[in-house]
Amino acid sequence: MSVWKNLGEKTVYQNPWLTLNLADVELPDGRHLDHYLIRQRPVALATAVNEQGEALLLWRHRFITDSWGWELAAGVVEVEKGESAEAAAAREMLEETGWRPGPLKHLLTVEPSNGLSDARHHVYWAQSAEYVGHPEDDFESERREWVPLASVPSLVERGEIRSANSVAALLLLHHMHAAGTTAP
DSSP states (O other): OOOOEEEEEEEEEEOSSEEEEEEEEEOTTSOEEEEEEEEEOOEEEEEEBOTTSEEEEEEEEETTTTEEEEEOEEEEOOGGGTOOHHHHHHHHHHHHHSEEESSEEEEEEEOTTTTTBOOOEEEEEESOEEEOSSOTTGGGOSEEEEEEGGGHHHHHHTTSSOOHHHHHHHHHHHHHHHTTOSOO
16 A cells, blocks of 8 residues: 655644645655645535526636636635534635525535645535625625526636636536535
8 A cells, every 4th residue: 555654744834724744655655755744624515406496606716827707605614713614615605705695504524635735615505595695795796697407518618717626616516406405
């Protein structure tokens, strides 16, 4: 079995969002290498799918890549406050969209860059949502819209859904909707 062994890490940089560590890694053939890794807090995402087969999404700009795209509401899980990933997903959806999700269901967990980071993104979805009012965190997005799941493959192809966690979640929801498993 070819297993890389982490023999220990030292912190190079740390802030409330991430920790950058340098690990002493032993390769299967016995050689060692220094490997940087990013330790991150878990992230929770949420959307709702309505009776028309539309998912609630955010149209937002990401300054790091200078790109626009559709994404799910997302944010860090406040682990230190005892918050669960599901509770964080519901909180983020309400704060960023103004819609309170109905009962959330776990859709998937992805590790978007597991060769560099231990980040885990927990994605949830609901079959209903209630509009509460203008989003508290309206600075997070240019607009919030119900986007047809049927359009997801072409939106991904055109680069209008770029974030890996949103791509994975929306393609799975598209597949589930086409199979009839997202209906209320």
